[in-house]
Amino acid sequence: MNNFAVNADTAFPRADSQAAIEIDNLTVSYGSNQILRGLNLQVPRGSIYGLLGANGAGKTTLIKTLLGIRTPDKGHVRVLGFEAVKQRQEISARVGYVSESSNFYEYLNVKELCLLCRKTQRHWNQDKVDHYLQLFALPGKKTLRKFSKGMKTQLALCLSLGNEPDLLLLDEPTEGLDPLAREVFLNILINEVAASGTTIFFSSHVIPEIAAIADHVAIVYEGKIVLSDELDNLRSSHKILLLAYSEKLPEQEIEALQNLPGVLRLEQEGRHIRLRVKSDVHTVLVKSIKARPYELRDIEIVPARLDHILLDYLKGGVQ
Numbered sequence: 001m002n003n004f005a006v007n008a009d010t011a012f013p014r015a016d017s018q019a020a021i022e023i024d025n026l027t028v029s030y031g032s033n034q035i036l037r038g039l040n041l042q043v044p045r046g047s048i049y050g051l052l053g054a055n056g057a058g059k060t061t062l063i064k065t066l067l068g069i070r071t072p073d074k075g076h077v078r079v080l081g082f083e084a085v086k087q088r089q090e091i092s093a094r095v096g097y098v099s100e101s102s103n104f105y106e107y108l109n110v111k112e113l114c115l116l117c118r119k120t121q122r123h124w125n126q127d128k129v130d131h132y133l134q135l136f137a138l139p140g141k142k143t144l145r146k147f148s149k150g151m152k153t154q155l156a157l158c159l160s161l162g163n164e165p166d167l168l169l170l171d172e173p174t175e176g177l178d179p180l181a182r183e184v185f186l187n188i189l190i191n192e193v194a195a196s197g198t199t200i201f202f203s204s205h206v207i208p209e210i211a212a213i214a215d216h217v218a219i220v221y222e223g224k225i226v227l228s229d230e231l232d233n234l235r236s237s238h239k240i241l242l243l244a245y246s247e248k249l250p251e252q253e254i255e256a257l258q259n260l261p262g263v264l265r266l267e268q269e270g271r272h273i274r275l276r277v278k279s280d281v282h283t284v285l286v287k288s289i290k291a292r293p294y295e296l297r298d299i300e301i302v303p304a305r306l307d308h309i310l311l312d313y314l315k316g317g318v319q
């Protein structure tokens, strides 16, 4: 395991900690436009970590900062124990990266491109790359200018795995893939890459995809991480209360319900109220709701849907 000296005056975690990515109070700007504003995140080694955020939230900026392509204004970033920017070469030797738009030397074919990678990378496993190329059935002799966008993405994944990375960074990797290619892509990630112990950190707009393959999720909103948790924790820490009243509740009662401690979200449809609440207080909440002066005909407690929870955080609707 890497073990680097860290300044005694910094409280930042040591390089030999278990995290694959350690971000502390990161601020990154484009000119005067501050994109990331004091962002903190720890990505455990061996995790499959999904990153969600609205368009323009700063996901690509964050991934570029991890690669040392963007320089932070403030804060600390360590990737696999190496300091981003300062130790950029050490990081790129151990990290695989697939960007939103993969640009290759268009006049080369796949075989020629692999040869180039082999020469420029510190470590290269061509057998593995051939195996992945075969799974996508990518043609070895076709020049890349004749590749579709989806084929280029598939190729980018194959090449990103050539150096047998400890960490794979994927920026909206499945965008533009047909359903079959998407399935092959996700299967490679789960059954081959993650299974071999590689940490995967990927941005996506597709919540079902995150739910299907990730074990952790983070949401970036207004330059900060507003949620970072294990998916299982997130699922179990929220419950839905379905309340059926005998009459439609007045505004002030809706407001009172909304303000009960532990209520995260309220939706009203006629006589029916749907509350998303914190699991650990839901029994206390049920008692308080039953004690209120409106006739409650029925109350049902059901598990919360992960996509609903994540959508609320994406909207900034949860504190």
Ligand SMILES: Nc1ncnc2c1ncn2[C@@H]1O[C@H](COP(=O)(O)OP(=O)(O)OP(=O)(O)O)[C@@H](O)[C@H]1O
Binding pocket: 030, 035, 053, 054, 055, 056, 057, 058, 059, 060, 061, 062
């Ligand atoms: N090269 C650049 N120069 C100036 N501003 C930029 C540049 N690249 C990105 N930005 C701005 O930084 C902000 C964050 O962009 P970024 O691409 O990181 O967001 P994102 O979360 O990846 O978005 P998307 O989901 O749409 O891909 C946006 O407001 C964008 O306009």
